[in-house]
Amino acid sequence: MFTPTLLAQVVVNGLSLGAIYVLVALGFTLLFGIMRVVNFAHGAFAVLGGYALYYLYGQYRLPYILAVPLSALLVAVISLLLERCVFRWFYQKMFQSMIGLLGLNMALVFGSVIIWDTYERAIPPAFNGMLQLGGVILPLDRLMVVAIAAAILALFWLFMSRSRWGLAMRAAAQDVEIAEAQGIDTLSTYRLAFFIAIFMTALAGGLYAQIYALSPFMGDRPLVVAFIAVILGGMGSIPGAALGGLILGFTESFLSTFYGATLSAFVSFGVVILLLIFRPWGLLGTPE
């Protein structure tokens, strides 16, 4: 059963799934690391990203390469309203944020049900072809997902490590009071981190909806996966979230191809439970 073509597809599937998970997990860890907010509504923003791509690409036929970032941008801009009305009240209030945002998640999911009903929609694939490399055949649409996610992740990394606002976000994540005392406006930094987190999540939601199917309940899986990835990598650690997302993507791709989806979910959670027992601060986190 381990033919080169199958293995290569497992790798590409794992990579594309992992890349999507990394985007979702990074958004989640950004919100937690900087604002101490546990965003249980994270999956709902992925759903909104899915519907945005459904309209911009599936209905209005914008060029794919434009529709993907534009739909994420649209969701992130509209979500700034939620930042102002909801999220802002929960900054630096971890436990309150869990309950409050669980409520927001329900509001967004069932709001979506009212607007779009519960049935599944498909976003047409952008590329139907296969790429033939030696004896290996790879699906082009999956490769495209990997390329888009890689580009966004590279931009994110450059932003965080090189730009002045990336520096401000890292400073605020470490000691927000002192960051403010160095001239960094806390609220602007929070708003920017929120915007970036939602942008990445909505973008991932679009890609995810295209691979699977779009419905108001699509966000549950990305949310759970983001949660696991972040715990696996270490709460609040950016490289940790990236590593966790990739590991989960590959595990899921490999196990579900050869042994079925049930075992795959079982192993993912099992590994996290084991990790929490022996290394509760995660792979790349720091012990408290």
Next chain:
Amino acid sequence: MALLEVADLGVRYGPIIGTDGISFALDDGEILALVGSNGAGKSSTLKAILGMAPYPAGAISFAGAALRGCKPSEIVRHGIGYAPEGRRVFSAMSVSENLRVGGFARSAHDNAARIRRLYDYFPRLAERAGQRAGSLSGGEQQMLAIARALMPRPRLLLLDEPSLGLAPIIVERIGEILREIQVAEGLAVILAEQNANWALSLAGRAVILELGKVAATGAAADLLRRPEIRRAYLGA
């Protein structure tokens, strides 16, 4: 007109009293020691100046502008730098990144020149430029906290317990550097210290605090000679 005026300052943390009617003024280029034991109100005074502690009573003005209601990030832009108690450098960032955080409000070009200037004052930091701040010694971290606060070329530097936990020789070195910067840049400094001997040796004037009130004030040299002050604060 004085650079900084603190009038009848009353800092409150809920029911807890931080300061109880402190007044003093500070001129450009002056080093003022704020001396007193733990809980005398030194940190509260500095935090109130920076907008980090609430003061229902009193007023603070800097260069003629009232600071009440301003956020710390705005007050920093007025020209006040702050090196907090316990140093609180960004330990996961490199030394040069810490300095760039300090220069957040300024252009990259200004910051590059300013970092070079600060490395002249603090050659130890230049040697450690790429190192994680968390791996520095206590004295180096204190130097970094001071240099970070000096990044935007403030007119006033607030130093909270810079000598805490440091070896005497390092404390002396930091004093020398502070004096050098004060002369070169016309910097005013408020030095909040439990180490009264050292603070009074650096400062021109001093305010001695006790339980949130001003207990004595005057020229540092005069205070150093007064027997009751020597007994109470200088361990002599």
